[in-house]
Amino acid sequence: MSTYSDPYAESRETTEGRVYSVTGGDWDSLATEIGATKEERVVVNMGPQHPSTHGVLRIILELEGETVTETRCGIGYLHTGIEKNAEYRSWTQGVTFVTRMDYLAPIFNETAYCLAVEKLLGITGDVPERASIIRVLMMELNRISSHMVALGTGALELGALSPMIFAFRERELVLDLFEMISGLRMNMAFVRPGGVAQDIPEGGVAKIRETVATLRKNFKDNEKLLIGNTIWMKRTQNIGYLDLAGCTTLGITGPVLRSAGLPWDLRKVAPYCGYENYDFDVITTDTADVYGRFLIRMQELEQSLRIIEQACDKLDKTVGQPVMVADKKIAWPSQLSVGADGMGNSLAHIREIMGESMESLIHHFKLVTEGFRVPAGQVYVAIESPRGETGVHLVSDGGTRPYRVHFREPSFNNLQSTSAMCEGSMIADVIGAIASIDPVMGGVDR
Amino acid sequence: MGLEEKLPSGVVLTSVEKLAGYMRKSSLWPATFGLACCAIEMMAAGAGRYDLARFGMEVFRASPRQADLMIVAGRVSNKMAPVLRQIYDQMAAPKWVIAMGACASSGGMFNNYAIVQGVDHIVPVDIYLPGCPPRPEMLMDAILKLHENIGDAKLGVNRARVVREVEAAALAAKPTIQITGLLS
Amino acid sequence: MSENKGSFGVAGSGDTSGYSGLVRTKVTPGSSERPFGGYFDEVADDLERAFPEFGAAIEKVVVDRNELTLYVKRDHLRSVALTLRNTESLRFEMCMGVNGVHYPDEKDRELHAVYELLSLTHNRRIRLEVALPDSDPHLPSLVEVWGGVNWHERETFDMFGIIFDGHPGLTRILMPDDWQGHPQRKDYPLGGIPVEYKGATIPAPSERRTYR
Numbered sequence: 001m002s003t004y005s006d007p008y009a010e011s012r013e014t015t016e017g018r019v020y021s022v023t024g025g026d027w028d029s030l031a032t033e034i035g036a037t038k039e040e041r042v043v044v045n046m047g048p049q050h051p052s053t054h055g056v057l058r059i060i061l062e063l064e065g066e067t068v069t070e071t072r073c074g075i076g077y078l079h080t081g082i083e084k085n086a087e088y089r090s091w092t093q094g095v096t097f098v099t100r101m102d103y104l105a106p107i108f109n110e111t112a113y114c115l116a117v118e119k120l121l122g123i124t125g126d127v128p129e130r131a132s133i134i135r136v137l138m139m140e141l142n143r144i145s146s147h148m149v150a151l152g153t154g155a156l157e158l159g160a161l162s163p164m165i166f167a168f169r170e171r172e173l174v175l176d177l178f179e180m181i182s183g184l185r186m187n188m189a190f191v192r193p194g195g196v197a198q199d200i201p202e203g204g205v206a207k208i209r210e211t212v213a214t215l216r217k218n219f220k221d222n223e224k225l226l227i228g229n230t231i232w233m234k235r236t237q238n239i240g241y242l243d244l245a246g247c248t249t250l251g252i253t254g255p256v257l258r259s260a261g262l263p264w265d266l267r268k269v270a271p272y273c274g275y276e277n278y279d280f281d282v283i284t285t286d287t288a289d290v291y292g293r294f295l296i297r298m299q300e301l302e303q304s305l306r307i308i309e310q311a312c313d314k315l316d317k318t319v320g321q322p323v324m325v326a327d328k329k330i331a332w333p334s335q336l337s338v339g340a341d342g343m344g345n346s347l348a349h350i351r352e353i354m355g356e357s358m359e360s361l362i363h364h365f366k367l368v369t370e371g372f373r374v375p376a377g378q379v380y381v382a383i384e385s386p387r388g389e390t391g392v393h394l395v396s397d398g399g400t401r402p403y404r405v406h407f408r409e410p411s412f413n414n415l416q417s418t419s420a421m422c423e424g425s426m427i428a429d430v431i432g433a434i435a436s437i438d439p440v441m442g443g444v445d446r
Numbered sequence: 447m448g449l450e451e452k453l454p455s456g457v458v459l460t461s462v463e464k465l466a467g468y469m470r471k472s473s474l475w476p477a478t479f480g481l482a483c484c485a486i487e488m489m490a491a492g493a494g495r496y497d498l499a500r501f502g503m504e505v506f507r508a509s510p511r512q513a514d515l516m517i518v519a520g521r522v523s524n525k526m527a528p529v530l531r532q533i534y535d536q537m538a539a540p541k542w543v544i545a546m547g548a549c550a551s552s553g554g555m556f557n558n559y560a561i562v563q564g565v566d567h568i569v570p571v572d573i574y575l576p577g578c579p580p581r582p583e584m585l586m587d588a589i590l591k592l593h594e595n596i597g598d599a600k601l602g603v604n605r606a607r608v609v610r611e612v613e614a615a616a617l618a619a620k621p622t623i624q625i626t627g628l629l630s
Numbered sequence: 631m632s633e634n635k636g637s638f639g640v641a642g643s644g645d646t647s648g649y650s651g652l653v654r655t656k657v658t659p660g661s662s663e664r665p666f667g668g669y670f671d672e673v674a675d676d677l678e679r680a681f682p683e684f685g686a687a688i689e690k691v692v693v694d695r696n697e698l699t700l701y702v703k704r705d706h707l708r709s710v711a712l713t714l715r716n717t718e719s720l721r722f723e724m725c726m727g728v729n730g731v732h733y734p735d736e737k738d739r740e741l742h743a744v745y746e747l748l749s750l751t752h753n754r755r756i757r758l759e760v761a762l763p764d765s766d767p768h769l770p771s772l773v774e775v776w777g778g779v780n781w782h783e784r785e786t787f788d789m790f791g792i793i794f795d796g797h798p799g800l801t802r803i804l805m806p807d808d809w810q811g812h813p814q815r816k817d818y819p820l821g822g823i824p825v826e827y828k829g830a831t832i833p834a835p836s837e838r839r840t841y842r
Contacts, residue, residue, distance in 0.1 A: 185487075251726060557820075559819070
């Protein structure tokens with residue numbers, strides 16, 4: 001593969017071999033160059049490290065004064081090779097890898113992956129109802145926490161500092177719930193193929209209801225600060241315009257598509273995990289600008305709270321039901337609980353596999369070391385994550401490890417629209433537009 | 447400062463060390479170097495509940511020239527490595543590095559072609575903080591340990607002596623495989 | 631049908647799972663016969679009506695796990711894509727992305743490019759799959775048909791080496807610009823740096839232990 005000459009990564013041969021410098025050039029030579037052409041165009045790097053907390057995104061801007069004439073995104077600074085690494089891990093271990101792609105919405109990554117594995121296994125109908133309800137509950141909680149980060153950091157980048165503190169305060173309440181249910185605040189590896197890892201603990205549903213009430217009250221703080229705020233509206237209205245034609249060409253989904261007026265939400269048009277049994281609205285605006293997307297995210301918070309309340313009611317009705325698929329050759333065997341040393345398998349489970357049932361022991365051993373076999377084929381499963389459509393293309397060759405795991409992350413597509421949204425606007429609007437796309441670089445680069 | 451280089455080892459130098467150490471640790475300004483999931487926990491540590499402002503550290507400086515501490519929060523890919531080194535170089539001494547999370551400390555769960563197996567391949571690290579991601583309280587613990595280190599740091603001739611001693615110890619150290627008696 | 635030794639889909643890369651003695655025959659779903667079921671028949675009929683060279687362009691149709699995959703010959707890929715997008719009854723406006731899969735066992739059909747299509751008007755999904763030989767990994771670029779595949783094609787090129795002719799700027803997108811090799815191919819090692827500690831060297835994970 002021949003290398004091509006990159007003006008931003010010039011190379012020179014040294015005694016140590018070829019050395020690349022990724023600095024972008026010497027300012028003096030750049031200034032003389034610009035002076036020579038008598039043009040006012042400057043190429044600026046909003047480099048991979050910048051205070052806009054959207055992660056390691058490099059935006060290459062060609063500026064004429066304050067106006068952006070051309071913008072391109074440089075991505076790949078967080079490429080982790082998760083997809084290749086998952087080919088070397090069993091199907092269940094893949095969950096821990098996949099959960100770290102879009103790290104603000106880990107449950108969505110896990111659920112999409114597990115739904116795809118279950119579709120390949122053919123057990124989509126066998127996943128217990130309580131497992132689906134817990135999945136919906138965790139997904140909607142994650143939607144709230146993800147939107148809180150989006151709103152908080154978006155506001156922070158545009159200069160509003162208090163919404164960030166309020167948003168993180170709300171997020172901490174949700175993270176407390178995550179910790180109670182799954183044990184971890186982030187990257188939980190909670191949704192497993194076949195169901196979920198474990199059931200909601202005692203008193204959990206009551207705590208969830210209490211948190212929902214607190215959140216409903218707390219969301220008003222952010223609303224009062226931003227909605228109708230003249231400065232906020234001036235910074236966000238008519239910025240980052242992308243109409244429906246632009247969205248469909250670029251394959252954009254999620255709040256950006258819904259801000260263009262199309263009520264496309266996979267939870268409604270192609271329901272999964274029992275979403276057809278929940279009563280909620282799809283929020284749409286038709287302004288196709290940053291303000292519209294901001295309003296959509298704020299109102300989706302309320303809809304998520306509604307779904308969580310309905311999920312709590314359903315959980316109360318299904319107490320005691322299993323949360324893992326019944327087929328012992330697939331179901332993740334261990335039951336975790338807080339033991340004498342602070343963690344581990346529950347004593348009841350240990351007693352069963354060591355003392356009572358040889359078959360349980362064999363299942364536990366084989367499932368954890370080798371993993372279950374998935375019949376050959378390929379599937380594509382898509383769910384509605386806070387950023388858009390998260391799709392999993394899973395190829396199996398009949399073995400215990402995936403043959404190919406590919407994630408169609410919404411941020412990857414949505415980021416392509418920065419050029420369409422930002423060219424012709426001013427630098428400050430670039431920040432607003434990208435904040436409204438809400439990209440998560442872990443998902444973009446995988 | 448220059449002052450500590452001119453003083454001989456003695457009570458004056460020790461007083462300067464104590465004062466400089468106290469000043470440096472009390473308002474350590476981190477550079478924004480959040481990469482992946484650990485960055486979110488770092489932001490949570492700076493937010494309302496786990497408040498970093500009580501240590502004077504809530505101002506995450508965007509410009510590395512104004513920052514003292516680089517908290518490498520998240521996985522460093524091979525594409526990001528030269529950028530990381532450049533930001534580290536642009537920071538003015540004295541500067542410290544916390545490798546936050548398993549990926550920054552050692553590559554974490556991603557032992558593959560794309561991730562640098564530990565940010566100490568690129569920059570010298572003062573504190574390694576494991577976790578995936580570490581809780582905000584764990585990050586604060588690492589920061590407080592770093593504060594202790596900074597407060598106790600020797601300067602001038604004392605520092606040169608300490609550096610010589612550490613280097614001699616490292617050169618004379620036996621390979622791990624020959625060390626006996628550690629488990630007894 | 632082919633054989634697979636060991637746990638991983640790759641051989642020669644050091645199977646550390648302990649199951650390297652396993653031998654397994656691999657089976658992939660074959661071509662499907664009509665009726666396909668659901669809306670797949672309608673899609674196939676409409677495509678045949680709108681695209682007269684259906685028989686020459688579509689190698690096989692696979693309906694598996696309630697999903698339709700059309701295996702398209704690469705010379706007809708662009709025209710099939712345009713027909714799928716423009717025909718009123720098909721209207722696949724959105725391409726969710728291009729993905730590559732590497733099958734080193736299928737001689738002369740090693741690299742597959744998979745296109746996921748979505749129709750917003752009819753709420754349908756289908757998949758297009760194109761097989762390419764390793765010796766000639768060229769595909770026409772579909773950036774003019776669906777603009778969103780721009781970065782996806784760059785990623786597929788970066789990870790698999792499939793060259794999209796007509797792409798406005800086909801460069802590496804995820805790996806550093808000067809990287810050699812295409813990482814997600816099956817003949818590319820998982821990697822990892824062999825780290826040296828005091829006197830001992832830890833080899834990369836793909837070379838650590840063999841149980842042969």
